[in-house]
Amino acid sequence: MNSSLTRTVKCNESFVSSDTKPNGAVDTLEGRDAIQRDLHRLEEWDHVNLMRFNKAKWKVLYMGRGNPQYQYRLGDEWIESRPEEKDLGVLVDKKLDMSWQCALAAQKAKCILGCIKSSMISRSREEILPLCSALVIPHLEYCIQLWGAQYKKDMELLEGVQRRPRRCSEGWSTSPMKTG
Structure with a gap:
């Protein structure tokens, strides 16, 4: 500067x-x-x-x-x-309520999970979980020190997104393989 x-x-x-x-x-x-x-x-x-x-x-x-x-x-x-402003990827409102930021982070993570699910041929947990760790978790943890969930509903929303890859990989492993 x-x-x-x-x-x-x-x-x-x-x-x-x-x-x-x-x-x-x-x-x-x-x-x-x-x-x-x-x-x-x-x-x-x-x-x-x-x-x-x-x-x-x-x-x-x-x-x-x-x-x-x-x-x-x-x-x-x-x-x-x-009434709110997004700066460096974090949405801040006049009350410093971070519920919108939690919802945005969860939405982005769910979109990435959907892309992983629709594009993966293999359904093994050993391949899905590392992908989710590398591609999804960073969106949930970005600037978490600033906007950490304040309410129980926000925590449950974020935790639900984090549990989703495990549930999906379990469900995926029993589903029939896609064929071209």
Whole structure:
């Protein structure tokens, strides 16, 4: 990350690869003004360094109860607010409720399981389980430290997806082999 950009803004920021995320507590007018000043500084930095921000990707995620939900601008454009935002493959909402993320991870894992089931000729457990471990489990464990299941229903959903390859391989081993 360019050190001149890190010196430009005063609020908290997180930098991941090419993403810049200004953030801060905005419980007073001074907090709101500080964020807006930083956005103005970023716009100035953008022009000075001839590096254009993609303003369509800028979003505001309001968190917490009683948030006054101030409006912000980047240059002459208002920044859109969203009730949830997906970042680095993790869906975060304003309540930090991870049920949607659990459902998305389970859905993706089930799709991969379906592809494995429809494309495998061999139905042996010894071949199915390593495939599932390599292709399915990473989707269920991606960023789990951030979005771990909070509710029993979410845990049961994810555990059900993890048990599915065993049940499928048991059922597959007794089913007739596909022939071309």
